[in-house]
Amino acid sequence: MGFIAEFLKEFSVSGILRERLLKLDAEIDRISKENIELKKENAECAKKLREVSEKYKELVETCEDFKEYKGALFKRRPEGGYHEAVYCPRCKIAMSAKALGSPFRCFCGFTTHFNKIALNAILKELTDN
Ligand SMILES: [Zn+2]
Numbered sequence: 001m002g003f004i005a006e007f008l009k010e011f012s013v014s015g016i017l018r019e020r021l022l023k024l025d026a027e028i029d030r031i032s033k034e035n036i037e038l039k040k041e042n043a044e045c046a047k048k049l050r051e052v053s054e055k056y057k058e059l060v061e062t063c064e065d066f067k068e069y070k071g072a073l074f075k076r077r078p079e080g081g082y083h084e085a086v087y088c089p090r091c092k093i094a095m096s097a098k099a100l101g102s103p104f105r106c107f108c109g110f111t112t113h114f115n116k117i118a119l120n121a122i123l124k125e126l127t128d129n
Contacts, residue, residue, distance in 0.1 A: 001023040002026075002029050003027050004021050004022070004024060004025035004026070004028070005025045008021060008022070015117065050124050062092060065090070067126060069122065069126055070122060070124075071112060072086045072089060072114075073086070073088070073092065074086065074123070077113060081127050082123050082126050082127060086104040086112060088110045089110065091106055091107075091110075095110070097116040100117050101115050102116065103115050104116070
């Protein structure tokens with residue numbers, strides 16, 4: 001019950017006007033509840049937008065720093081060329097190879113299709129392209 005219904009308790013108002021005021025009161029109540037729900041929804045959307053914006057910023061930074069090649073990531077040097085390391089496309093951290101003939105592996109389970117022997121040729125291909 002809203003303030004109009006409270007008001008009508010204390011004053012004598014004709015039947016039709018009373019009915020209209022009660023409808024208006026119900027409408028105000030419905031709009032107030034809807035307003036509360038929309039504010040809640042808006043706050044959730046704003047929170048999600050902040051999260052997505054942060055993720056987008058990270059991805060843009062990652063795209064600028066790394067180049068994907070042969071399924072792995074290679075990090076650009078500011079002065080040109082690439083670091084002599086292979087990065088996991090999932091974790092964005094440097095991976096290691098146990099031996100020259102072994103592929104690079106990440107702790108997350110990602111494995112490259114090339115081994116450490118091929119790294120210099122790959123870095124040259126990347127720099128030349
Ligand atoms: Zn990984």
